[in-house]
Amino acid sequence: MEGRNVIVAIALSLSVILFWEAFMTVPKKKVQNNATTQSNQVKEESDFKKDDSITPSINETKIPKSISRNDSIDSVQRIKINNEKIEGSISLKGGIIDDVSFKNHKQSLEKNDNVVFLNPKQTIDGYFVETGWTSVGNKIKVPNINSNWKVKGNNVLSPDKPIILEWNNQEGLTFRKKINLDKKYLFNIDQEVQNNTNQTIQLFPYAQITRNKKPDDLMGFYILHEGFIGVFDEELKEDDYDDVEDKKIVREADSGWLGITDKYWVTAIVPPKNENFKSTFLFKDTFKANYILNNPINLAPSTTKNNQVRLFVAAKEVNTIDGYAESQNIEKFDLVIDWGWFYFFTKPLFFIIDYLFKLTGNFGVAIILITAAIRIIFFPLASYSFRSMAKMKALQPEMIRLKELHKEDKVKLQQGIMSLYKKEKVNPASGCLPILIQIPFFFAIYKMLYISLEMRHQPFFGWIKDLSAQDPTSIFNLFGLIPWDPPGFLIIGIWPILMGLTMFLQQKLNPAPTDPIQAKIFMFFPLFLTIILAPFPSGLVVYWTVNNILTIAQQWVIMRKTKVKTV
Numbered sequence: 001m002e003g004r005n006v007i008v009a010i011a012l013s014l015s016v017i018l019f020w021e022a023f024m025t026v027p028k029k030k031v032q033n034n035a036t037t038q039s040n041q042v043k044e045e046s047d048f049k050k051d052d053s054i055t056p057s058i059n060e061t062k063i064p065k066s067i068s069r070n071d072s073i074d075s076v077q078r079i080k081i082n083n084e085k086i087e088g089s090i091s092l093k094g095g096i097i098d099d100v101s102f103k104n105h106k107q108s109l110e111k112n113d114n115v116v117f118l119n120p121k122q123t124i125d126g127y128f129v130e131t132g133w134t135s136v137g138n139k140i141k142v143p144n145i146n147s148n149w150k151v152k153g154n155n156v157l158s159p160d161k162p163i164i165l166e167w168n169n170q171e172g173l174t175f176r177k178k179i180n181l182d183k184k185y186l187f188n189i190d191q192e193v194q195n196n197t198n199q200t201i202q203l204f205p206y207a208q209i210t211r212n213k214k215p216d217d218l219m220g221f222y223i224l225h226e227g228f229i230g231v232f233d234e235e236l237k238e239d240d241y242d243d244v245e246d247k248k249i250v251r252e253a254d255s256g257w258l259g260i261t262d263k264y265w266v267t268a269i270v271p272p273k274n275e276n277f278k279s280t281f282l283f284k285d286t287f288k289a290n291y292i293l294n295n296p297i298n299l300a301p302s303t304t305k306n307n308q309v310r311l312f313v314a315a316k317e318v319n320t321i322d323g324y325a326e327s328q329n330i331e332k333f334d335l336v337i338d339w340g341w342f343y344f345f346t347k348p349l350f351f352i353i354d355y356l357f358k359l360t361g362n363f364g365v366a367i368i369l370i371t372a373a374i375r376i377i378f379f380p381l382a383s384y385s386f387r388s389m390a391k392m393k394a395l396q397p398e399m400i401r402l403k404e405l406h407k408e409d410k411v412k413l414q415q416g417i418m419s420l421y422k423k424e425k426v427n428p429a430s431g432c433l434p435i436l437i438q439i440p441f442f443f444a445i446y447k448m449l450y451i452s453l454e455m456r457h458q459p460f461f462g463w464i465k466d467l468s469a470q471d472p473t474s475i476f477n478l479f480g481l482i483p484w485d486p487p488g489f490l491i492i493g494i495w496p497i498l499m500g501l502t503m504f505l506q507q508k509l510n511p512a513p514t515d516p517i518q519a520k521i522f523m524f525f526p527l528f529l530t531i532i533l534a535p536f537p538s539g540l541v542v543y544w545t546v547n548n549i550l551t552i553a554q555q556w557v558i559m560r561k562t563k564v565k566t567v
Contacts (some may be wrong), residue, residue: 058134058206058290065124065212072120073099079163080156085184086313090157091120091128094145095165095177097187098128100313102265109457109465117265118313121145126212126286129267131189131309133175133203134292140201141169149177159183172197185314186324192306195299203297205307207269208290209260214241223450224338228281228289229266230258231332239281248282257330258289259312264453266336270310270328316453318350338451345444354454363467364460367449367539368546374445375550378438382551387558391426442547446540455539464495467539471495492534495541500530502548509555 067075078089081100088099100118107113119125133142143149149165157163157179165177173195180188195201215226228239232253239249254276259268269291271277277291297305310328314320316337325333339346349370356366375382398420406413420426449455456468463473471493473479476486479494503526533541 058208058292065122065126067122069116069119069123069125072122075122079151079165081181082156082158083181083183084159085315087114088118090163090179092149092151092165094121094130094147095132095143095149095167096121096128096130096145097311097313098126102315105264105315105453106457115265115315118267121210121212124212126210127267129207129209129269129311129313131177131191131207131311132205133191133193134206135203140173140203141171142173142203143167143169143175152176157181173201184320185312186328187311187313189309189311190306191309192304193297193299194304195301198301200301201299203299204292204294205272205297205309206290206292207271207309207311208288209267209269211260211287214287215262223340223447224263226262227260228258228287229261229268229336230256230279230281230289231335232256232258232279234331236332236335241283241287244281244287245283248280250281251279252294253277253279255331257333258291259336260287260289261316261336261338263451264316264456266312266314266316268312268314268333268336270312270330272308273329318347318354318454340444340447342440342444342447345441346448349445349448350452350454353448353452357454357458362460363455363458364464364539364542367467367543370445371543371546372550374441375547375554378441379554381438382554383558388426391424395420395424395426445543449540449543450537455537458539460538460542464538464542467542468537470535471538471541488535492531493538495538495545496530496534499533499541499545499548500526502545502552503529506548506552506555509552 073089076091076093078091078099081088081090081097085103086100087103088097088101090096091098098118098120101114101116103114105115107115117127118129119127121128130145132144135142147167149167152164152166154161154163159182162178162180165179167175169175173193176192176194178190178192180190182188189207191205193201193203225238225240227241228237228244228249230237230251232251233255237251243249255271255273256279257268257270258279258281259266261267269289271291271293276294278294279291280288282288293307297307299305310330312324314324314336318337321337322334324330334347352373353363353366353370356369357363360366360369399417402413402416402420406416452468456466458467459465460467464471470491472491473493474486474491475497476490476492477484507522507526533544
């Protein structure tokens with residue numbers, strides 16, 4: 001019993017720590033002087049050349065962020081973007097992709113406005129992608145984010161209808177971009193340079209994602225990574241915004257991809273295949289994720305050379321992302337979706353619940369079915385664990401008697417308890433192993449539901465209109481009977497309360513700790529977790545509640561068979 005209590009206590013303690021970090025902790029402001037920042041950058045880049053005379057770099061231009069999104073879009077000439085999944089425009093000033101919305105994903109249930117993802121550079125929420133060329137010491141005049149490009153031919157970008165942009169540096173170099181868009185989220189950008197000078201020119205291709213600030217709804221919760229991401233020579237790297245604010249992060253690789261990921265959306269750039277590149281994640285007024293090819297492209301007089309970049313501006317739809325990983329042959333691209341430590345459990349669980357969702361037409365019903373299926377699969381293990389707990393509960397009166405008898409002698413108390421275990425043929429640790437085996441699966445389903453874009457804006461029954469949002473009801477206005485909107489921290493809905501009640505009932509079926517203080521703490525946990533979990537997506541709360549109910553039913557039947565008093 002004590003061993004089981006230790007495991008439960010550890011699990012609950014971890015839950016408290018995670019929930020406290022997620023909801024109660026105010027992020028500390030990082031204060032650094034210039035010397036510290038420079039020291040961090042030098043340390044991170046110590047293995048790379050630092051001399052600008054021999055190393056290319058992206059020519060940075062400071063951007064004022066002072067106007068609205070609509071004003072910014074209207075202030076420059078643009079090329080329209082449109083396909084099955086996205087709409088928006090490309091700015092001819094800079095030739096940058098800075099206006100993308102997702103047509104199949106709405107901002108909220110109340111508004112039919114599309115989710116706006118990329119924004120022009122002059123806005124507070126600026127988020128855009130540029131591609132281009134640079135040179136050693138920035139000595140060659142190349143286009144930048146303020147250069148005005150001209151359109152050659154088609155002026156609307158759609159599937160099978162590419163656009164061509166052109167810019168002349170008036171010094172003998174002509175730059176062109178041919179941009180293709182597929183039916184979903186992939187931009188193929190072919191960059192071309194024509195050398196009309198009488199000298200050999202050396203240029204380095206690059207691509208860069210710029211984000212002016214962190215997302216407003218960034219949670220910073222341990223269960224999900226949001227921020228910088230990349231795969232470099234088959235190794236996944238994830239860096240938080242705070243990591244990049246602290247120091248510039250530089251990596252070299254021969255293959256891979258990089259980008260910035262949100263909970264449901266991602267922007268990623270893929271360098272050309274079989275090309276060595278240097279990737280940099282940095283913060284300097286804005287957040288940037290970029291790469292530069294380490295090997296230059298040499299253009300002899302009267303020659304033309306080109307370079308390809310693949311850009312994804314995507315909603316993290318599992319089938320779509322997996323399809324790109326396979327069709328585009330991008331290593332570990334499916335990891336833009338944060339499947340977590342238990343990848344091999346979490347991802348198959350998604351395909352099961354997605355099948356059940358398509359079968360039933362209700363994501364909440366799919367959650368109930370997959371929860372029941374997991375309980376059935378683990379029925380033998382759970383039965384073994386519950387029988388062990390039932391035997392332990394049957395020994396509770398005798399253990400209390402021994403504690404009263406030997407309350408002044410802990411050695412004799414332990415000897416008495418061990419003799420009791422031996423006499424009744426009970427192993428106090430026998431109920432722990434089945435619980436430990438099941439933990440990865442339950443964490444996996446929790447993770448899968450938390451990250452699932454497919455659950456976003458899916459209704460259940462009654463008042464649950466969005467399983468990815470918290471239960472909107474509150475006990476503090478009697479679930480809508482009182483005409484008062486309580487503040488956010490007082491929104492404790494029906495499903496969280498049901499979850500707390502089922503947790504309390506489940507607790508009553510288990511052997512109580514012999515320590516009275518420990519027993520009081522355990523009695524407090526259902527209330528505590530009800531309050532903490534109330535803001536969580538209602539789909540997760542439905543899962544926990546149904547899982548508790550099925551566990552109670554199974555445990556009650558087993559204890560009835562072993563003739564153990566349950567209350």
